[in-house]
Amino acid sequence: MSEQNGTILRARGLVKRYGSVTAMDGADFDLYPGEVLAVVGDNGAGKSTLIKTLSGAVLPDAGEVWLDGKRVRFHGPLDARKAGIETVYQDLALAPAQDIATNLFLGRERRNPGISGFLFRKLDSKRMRAEAQRVFDELGIGITSIQQRVETLSGGQRQGVAVARAAAFGTKVVIMDEPTAALGVAESAKVLELIGRIRDRGLPVVLISHNMPHVFEIADRIHVHRLGRRVAVAAPAEHSMNQVVGLLTGALVMGEDGAITEAQHAVTAGLDQ
Amino acid sequence: MTTNTADNSKKYTRAQLGEYILRTPAVGPALALLAAILIFSLTTDTFLELDNLSLVVAQSLVIGTIALGQTLIILTAGIDLSCASIAVLATLVMADLAVGGMPGWVALLLGIALTSAIAALNGALITAIRLPPFIVTLGMFTIVTAVARIYSDGQSIPTTDGVLRWLSTQRYLFGGIPVTNGMTIALIMVLGLAYALAKTAWGKHVYAVGNDPEAARLSGISVRRTLLSVYIVAGVIYGIAAWQALGRVPNADPNAYQIGNLDAITAVVLGGTSLFGGRGSVLGTMIGALIVATLRSGLTQAGIDDLYQDVATGTLVIAAVALDRLSRRKQ
Numbered sequence A: 001m002s003e004q005n006g007t008i009l010r011a012r013g014l015v016k017r018y019g020s021v022t023a024m025d026g027a028d029f030d031l032y033p034g035e036v037l038a039v040v041g042d043n044g045a046g047k048s049t050l051i052k053t054l055s056g057a058v059l060p061d062a063g064e065v066w067l068d069g070k071r072v073r074f075h076g077p078l079d080a081r082k083a084g085i086e087t088v089y090q091d092l093a094l095a096p097a098q099d100i101a102t103n104l105f106l107g108r109e110r111r112n113p114g115i116s117g118f119l120f121r122k123l124d125s126k127r128m129r130a131e132a133q134r135v136f137d138e139l140g141i142g143i144t145s146i147q148q149r150v151e152t153l154s155g156g157q158r159q160g161v162a163v164a165r166a167a168a169f170g171t172k173v174v175i176m177d178e179p180t181a182a183l184g185v186a187e188s189a190k191v192l193e194l195i196g197r198i199r200d201r202g203l204p205v206v207l208i209s210h211n212m213p214h215v216f217e218i219a220d221r222i223h224v225h226r227l228g229r230r231v232a233v234a235a236p237a238e239h240s241m242n243q244v245v246g247l248l249t250g251a252l253v254m255g256e257d258g259a260i261t262e263a264q265h266a267v268t269a270g271l272d273q
Numbered sequence B: 001m002t003t004n005t006a007d008n009s010k011k012y013t014r015a016q017l018g019e020y021i022l023r024t025p026a027v028g029p030a031l032a033l034l035a036a037i038l039i040f041s042l043t044t045d046t047f048l049e050l051d052n053l054s055l056v057v058a059q060s061l062v063i064g065t066i067a068l069g070q071t072l073i074i075l076t077a078g079i080d081l082s083c084a085s086i087a088v089l090a091t092l093v094m095a096d097l098a099v100g101g102m103p104g105w106v107a108l109l110l111g112i113a114l115t116s117a118i119a120a121l122n123g124a125l126i127t128a129i130r131l132p133p134f135i136v137t138l139g140m141f142t143i144v145t146a147v148a149r150i151y152s153d154g155q156s157i158p159t160t161d162g163v164l165r166w167l168s169t170q171r172y173l174f175g176g177i178p179v180t181n182g183m184t185i186a187l188i189m190v191l192g193l194a195y196a197l198a199k200t201a202w203g204k205h206v207y208a209v210g211n212d213p214e215a216a217r218l219s220g221i222s223v224r225r226t227l228l229s230v231y232i233v234a235g236v237i238y239g240i241a242a243w244q245a246l247g248r249v250p251n252a253d254p255n256a257y258q259i260g261n262l263d264a265i266t267a268v269v270l271g272g273t274s275l276f277g278g279r280g281s282v283l284g285t286m287i288g289a290l291i292v293a294t295l296r297s298g299l300t301q302a303g304i305d306d307l308y309q310d311v312a313t314g315t316l317v318i319a320a321v322a323l324d325r326l327s328r329r330k331q
Helices: A047-054 A077-082 A100-104 A125-139 A155-169 A185-200 A212-218 A241-249 A264-272 B006-023 B027-043 B050-075 B083-099 B104-128 B133-152 B181-199 B201-211 B213-218 B223-248 B260-270 B282-301 B306-329
Strands: A009-018 A021-031 A036-041 A062-067 A070-072 A085-088 A173-177 A205-208 A221-226 A229-234 A252-254 A260-262 B170-173 B177-180
Touching: A009 A047, A021 A047, A021 A062, A021 A221, A036 A047, A036 A185, A036 A212, A036 A241, A047 A173, A047 A205, A077 A085, A085 A155, A100 A125, A100 A155, A125 A155, A125 A185, A155 A173, A155 A185, A185 A205, A185 A212, A212 A241, A221 A241, A229 A241, A229 A252, A241 A252, A241 A260, B027 B282, B050 B083, B050 B177, B050 B181, B050 B201, B050 B223, B050 B260, B050 B282, B083 B104, B083 B133, B083 B223, B083 B260, B104 B133, B104 B223, B177 B181, B181 B201, B181 B223, B181 B282, B201 B213, B201 B223, B213 B223, B260 B282, B260 B306, B282 B306
Parallel strands: A021 A229, A036 A205, A036 A221, A085 A173, A173 A205
Antiparallel strands: A009 A021, A009 A062, A062 A070, A221 A229, A252 A260, B170 B177
């Protein structure tokens, strides 16, 4: 199809309607290799629909998605996972009564080689534990034991487990939905550090967040979503926090050339009704 | 994401112990069983005799076996009120087919096929139409109980077939310990199920589905397929429970095990499996079934009336559930 400009994940003209509500109205999306892209937008702007479309949980009514230059069409989260897109959900999708290693490999368990694995379906627990330990060491996530149950962990540690799972199995993209929303200051800082480390390992990260300071701390670029579509792409290096907030509320608009101006019509449009 | 430092190492040791007990849910029930055995050994002269102990185990076999299937279902946060009625229907069908001249092993296999099919129907209704397990199996309990009486005309059916009675065969181990084939089969089942739950992906998925079905789905587990497989495996187990029942008494009786469903749930709960799903073990259930049988035998020998035995069992059940709830509120 059209040229991909080196994007790893790209979408054009995504539309999704729920009855009379249009959640996505011609949304575009571009993610480049090796970057952290923050997706920001007000509540109801449609960013979660956009993210669900990219992670396979929502099938769009119209529009196209390309992964690594190839047209893709996901019919479920499993499709996206198989294609190398891992998602860290806001509620983490962990089994609290099971241990860390089990959670890391949940749904992707490794069986023993040979007869015991083939005939008796025996899992290779030793190898899974060792691999889990390696991932945690690599990402610098401190935990006392890989056999600890998830429910005994702190909120930040649980986030660490979910992120480690995504990082361990994601080959193309990791999507994180509000990873710091439920965390305190110190734990948030660790999760942001972790996001940076994943990027440094070469895996691009899509970060959905409401927290502007966090976005400005870690993101390379900022996708601003408003009224179901992308209205601007900003960069922490070039724009201020106030400008980004202005863009997502509609008080400011970004022109084709990237110049930011005040939007008079946004105010009058509200009064017209 | 912090590593534990030296200053809270003492707290951690205690946490480790609690962690061990929580992770090995059969520890508590095992201690309770040992306590019960100890008390009855001291208070009665006959309890500790080998023949009596063997009888206690034999008396726990049918409900214990049904409870193994029930455990799988409760681990997925479900419940099966039809379990014992399905097994009772199978005893009648197996006995009837054998009386009609069918080879015992064919009757046995057909009986197991029947229990699997009914349980699979439960599973299909629960997964395909997303009906609550409580309602589906309550309806199935009523239907199957009625069908069993219609089928047998309310009469017992005598069982003489060697294959159908095979589980009652008794051997003496080490020159004196009376062990029936039924006990051996039950032990093999417990070990096999414990292995499947702990060491295979299927087992991890059963726990995960019971723990949090949405998290399981997002992890790529097919929740419906896992649930359906659990109901079918439970159905096979009910078939074997029916075989155990035929080994216990010489007649298949449509009025037997009328509250077997509740007795099975009692054994599961006493064994430390959480009714909220995702936690528990088949080893615990085996111990739970033994606790009930021990209590009954011990109290009988101490001269305590049946009805007071019911009071004791009921109290234990409530205590076990309360302990489960309280132990998790702390987190």
